[in-house]
Amino acid sequence: xxxxxxxxxxxxxxxxxxxxxxxxxxxxxxxxxxxxxxxxxxxxxxxxxxxxxxxxxxxxxxxxxxxxxxxxxxxxxxxxxxxxxxxxxxxxxxxxxxxxxxxxxxxxxxxxxxxxxxxxxxxxxxxxxxxxxxxxxxxxxxxxxxxxxxxxxxxxxxxxxxxxxxxxxxxxxxxxxxxxxxxxxxxxxxxxxxxxxxxxxxxxxxxxxxxxxxx
Amino acid sequence: xxxxxxxxxxxxxxxxxxxxxxxxxxxxxxxxxxxxxxxxxxxxxxxxxxxxxxxxxxxxxxxxxxxxxxxxxxxxxxxxxxxxxxxxxxxxxxxxxxxxxxxxxxxxxxxxxxxxxxxxxxxxxxxxxxxxxxxxxxxxxxxxxxxxxxxxxxxxxxxxxxxxxxxxxxxxxxxxxxxxxxxxxxxxxxxxx
Numbered sequence: 495x496x497x498x499x500x501x502x503x504x505x506x507x508x509x510x511x512x513x514x515x516x517x518x519x520x521x522x523x524x525x526x527x528x529x530x531x532x533x534x535x536x537x538x539x540x541x542x543x544x545x546x547x548x549x550x551x552x553x554x555x556x557x558x559x560x561x562x563x564x565x566x567x568x569x570x571x572x573x574x575x576x577x578x579x580x581x582x583x584x585x586x587x588x589x590x591x592x593x594x595x596x597x598x599x600x601x602x603x604x605x606x607x608x609x610x611x612x613x614x615x616x617x618x619x620x621x622x623x624x625x626x627x628x629x630x631x632x633x634x635x636x637x638x639x640x641x642x643x644x645x646x647x648x649x650x651x652x653x654x655x656x657x658x659x660x661x662x663x664x665x666x667x668x669x670x671x672x673x674x675x676x677x678x679x680x681x682x683x684x685x686x687x688x689x690x691x692x693x694x695x696x697x698x699x700x701x702x703x704x705x706x707x708x709x
Numbered sequence: 710x711x712x713x714x715x716x717x718x719x720x721x722x723x724x725x726x727x728x729x730x731x732x733x734x735x736x737x738x739x740x741x742x743x744x745x746x747x748x749x750x751x752x753x754x755x756x757x758x759x760x761x762x763x764x765x766x767x768x769x770x771x772x773x774x775x776x777x778x779x780x781x782x783x784x785x786x787x788x789x790x791x792x793x794x795x796x797x798x799x800x801x802x803x804x805x806x807x808x809x810x811x812x813x814x815x816x817x818x819x820x821x822x823x824x825x826x827x828x829x830x831x832x833x834x835x836x837x838x839x840x841x842x843x844x845x846x847x848x849x850x851x852x853x854x855x856x857x858x859x860x861x862x863x864x865x866x867x868x869x870x871x872x873x874x875x876x877x878x879x880x881x882x883x884x885x886x887x888x889x890x891x892x893x894x895x896x897x898x899x900x901x902x
Contacts, residue, residue, distance in 0.1 A: 500799035571781025578759050578777045
């Protein structure tokens with residue numbers, strides 16, 4: 495247990511250390527700032543499209559740091575040292591998913607506040623957005639760690655990392671953005687189901703990928 | 710009693726057979742020097758012993774925890790040395806005094822507050838050695854532990870190995886030169902290939 499806590503804090507410290515805490519926040523706000531300029535001064539249109547844009551930005555913010563989630567640990571020998579101590583790859587993956595969920599998820603939810611204003615989302619829509627993104631954060635972290643583990647052994651792998659998990663992220667986007675539609679009553683349940691599924695398979699899939707890195 | 714046992718082990722890297730039919734046993738207090746030229750399979754044998762590589766044939770048994778040194782130090786470069794070592798102390802659930810004593814054994818106390826990124830190769834090897842000593846694991850697997858170490862540090866390494874063996878530990882040492890460890894069995898990987 496001490497070991498799991500030590501691993502979790504190390505990952506979180508590295509995620510937030512040296513100003514990296516603000517990276518997903520800045521990225522998220524950048525998209526929220528640029529989007530209204532691109533759409534033009536049509537408030538109803540911005541309101542309709544803004545929620546979907548926030549979802550796309552949240553997905554990309556989760557995938558932003560995939561090149562520092564696994565590869566530095568592999569290169570520094572940290573993964574080998576943990577394996578020598580008999581720590582299961584699935585456990586390492588689960589801790590990394592948890593730390594990434596907190597590491598990018600918390601700042602993202604805070605950034606959602608100003609972003610909603612920029613995207614002309616009213617209080618009700620903002621609440622729906624925040625609920626949906628909060629539900630999806632573990633799944634987004636799971637996908638990020640999975641693609642980081644799959645591409646850690648490749649040169650320039652992070653570029654294809656996003657492409658790898660995009661098909662898996664599509665249901666999150668559909669149901670997440672669907673929650674904002676007045677007719678999308680069941681969307682939150684489907685979103686929660688997809689998020690649960692992705693979060694549950696994440697540690698096993700990413701753990702298998704970590705094992706593959708050693709061969 | 711045996712701490713580490715290889716029974717007719719073979720190792721294949723890529724499509725090259727590095728060694729086969731390798732049997733050995735390490736009992737408490739014993740040390741084995743893996744010698745041989747570059748590419749003879751010393752590091753691969755260490756990784757097989759550590760369980761990081763699967764043996765292509767045969768069985769590897771470990772009776773006790775393992776501490777490993779390889780070419781990567783596994784210390785966070787941005788942290789002061791002491792905090793980087795404390796992380797592994799928490800993973801190994803050993804207390805600060807154990808780390809203190811291990812740092813003393815490798816004479817690293819003056820560097821405790823220096824970021825790992827600023828350390829030289831030899832100093833980083835000494836830091837990795839501190840992690841091995843502090844871990845309290847009975848089986849030490851040391852892959853080129855003396856690389857970059859000066860004479861004084863090598864003497865401390867040899868002393869640490871002697872102390873570990875006196876306390877009932879076993880050491881497997883891969884090195885292309887003799888370190889001056891007394892009473893050392895050796896396995897010439899070059900002669901087997």
